[in-house]
């Protein structure tokens with residue numbers, strides 16, 4: 138298997154911001170949230186299984202999964218959450234692998250963006266290096282409250298379902314401090330990109 142990076146971080150840590158900078162430099166970004174979204178959209182590969190396991194009432198008239206309804210269900214029903222994950226996860230992995238095989242250039246490598254990478258043993262084993270985008274909790278809370286117009290308690294609830302900052306950092310091979318200003322973040326991304334290219338080329 139080829140060289141790959143797993144990019145992760147808590148909600149609002151700055152994963153997308155960092156991923157976009159790597160993309161500009163030429164890395165291939167494979168975003169698992171985006172893939173999950175596409176799988177459950179109209180004509181998505183997960184739609185038939187979702188209809189079969191959860192019932193047609195979980196599919197909107199336009200053919201996409203009813204996100205609100207599903208969110209409500211999996212929030213209150215751990216079994217249903219597992220069921221949905223058992224449908225989505227293998228498909229996500231498949232799509233990720235397919236996207237990665239399209240990379241043929243030696244001067245390119247895949248970065249898988251996986252919000253819950255540390256929480257998933259599968260993912261931790263799949264990637265060669267784990268890059269953590271890190272900021273303190275207050276920064277996370279402020280950013281998500283502003284961006285998603287949420288109450289502090291709602292953000293805390295989401296954060297409670299993710300591993301702690303300490304645990305995430307314990308798994309990190311590389312760390313980007315996203316409390317730094319964007320120009321500093323950018324130079325860190327440039328430094329890491331060079332390092333990753335060297336590893337990708339030397340194999």
Ligand code: ATP
Pocket residue numbers: 146147148149150151152153154155252280284315316317318319322
């Ligand atoms: P999510 O997990 O919710 O998808 P994320 O980890 O992808 O979030 P971003 O969307 O990249 O995080 O960033 C969250 C917010 O913080 C955005 O509004 C972004 O513009 C801002 N942000 C990210 N990095 C910085 C930074 N270094 N300085 C200032 N603002 C930043």
